[in-house]
Amino acid sequence: MPSTLLILLIDVMTPAASACSQPMFSTIPLPAIDAKKGHGVATGQYNWEGKQMVGARLSMNSAWPVDAWRPVLQQGDKQDDWMPAEFGYEEAAMLDRTHMYLRFDIGFLLGAVRVQRQLVVELAEQTVSAATGSAWRTCWKMVDPGPWEPKLTGLANSATWEKSSAGWWEVTPRAEGGALVSYLGWTEAGAMPVSILQ
Secondary structure (H helix, E strand, O other): OOOOEEEOOOOOOOHHHHHOOOHHHHOOOOOOOOOOOOEEEEEEEEEEOOEEEEEEEEEEEEOOOHHHHHHHHOOHHHHHHHOOOOOOOOEEEEEEOOEEEEEEEEEEOOOOEEEEEEEEEEEEEEEEEEOOEEEEEEEEEEEOOHHHHHHHOOOOOOOEEOOOEEEEEEEEEOOOOOEEEEEEEEEEOOOOOHHHHO
């Protein structure tokens, strides 16, 4: 019997559910947390489904436990209230129980470089065993936005649509209390300058 219990948001296996076990998610180690910034960042590259991908993993400590984070990360419109700017999205909205619209707008080098992307993702959940208790992960994988156009009125804009993306949020209890929150996102190489991920 596998030690990992997969809890899906719907009753059938979805493409996003496989995102939870994607081997590329284990290729970027958990970054050390910078005491000044309050979070850490690590980057990596991976070949996924024949595409070269770049990824970034961010981490931060939180005084809130896993059970407090779970409902926040299940509701896209609540996430930015809890996240530092480096973790968040310009827009995050649930389209139904298992699909979310995401849009980000990132600028750096005094505005000389700006990246705007939007995507529709399918979500799945997973509970995993950790040394300090049960960790929780919500995984996502990009899907074709076409079928969601009627629900995207007022959400989708002129930002470029992502070509291929996947990622997850993971919340692990800390022995001293609270939780370690980690975000990992992958996008197709060339869609985002690696320097912007650092």
